[in-house]
Amino acid sequence: MFIYNVTTHVEPTIESQWLAWMNEIHVPQMIQTGKFKKAIIFKVITENDLGGVSYATQYHCSNRTTFERYQKEDADRLKKHALDKFGERILSFRTELEQITAL
Numbered sequence: 001m002f003i004y005n006v007t008t009h010v011e012p013t014i015e016s017q018w019l020a021w022m023n024e025i026h027v028p029q030m031i032q033t034g035k036f037k038k039a040i041i042f043k044v045i046t047e048n049d050l051g052g053v054s055y056a057t058q059y060h061c062s063n064r065t066t067f068e069r070y071q072k073e074d075a076d077r078l079k080k081h082a083l084d085k086f087g088e089r090i091l092s093f094r095t096e097l098e099q100i101t102a103l
Contacts, residue, residue, distance in 0.1 A: 001060065002062070002063055002066070002096070003097040004096060005094065006092055007044065007054055008054065008057070008091065008092040009091045018090060019041075026078070029081070033070055033073070036059040036060060036070070039058065041056075041057045042055065043055055
């Protein structure tokens with residue numbers, strides 16, 4: 001199992017708008033690429049110094065090769081959608097995770 005984790009810091013004034021967009025548009029588009037099996041959105045409950053709120057979205061992929069195809073074929077286009085819609089009101093960083101153990 002391979003997980004593409006995107007943590008996004010969201011300005012408070014757009015939090016509900018961003019979350020609706022994620023649930024209704026962006027996450028379905030990610031799944032529709034055919035490269036991810038499912039996605040889960042988590043609210044980060046650890047306080048941060050930036051103000052606002054952060055969310056971690058985990059996109060589950062069967063393997064790294066499939067994820068690399070996503071990066072090559074889809075990533076730039078889908079990242080641009082978020083940037084065009086929200087600009088600097090969101091800040092995201094991405095982490096690639098490989099599952100080692102499930103107990």
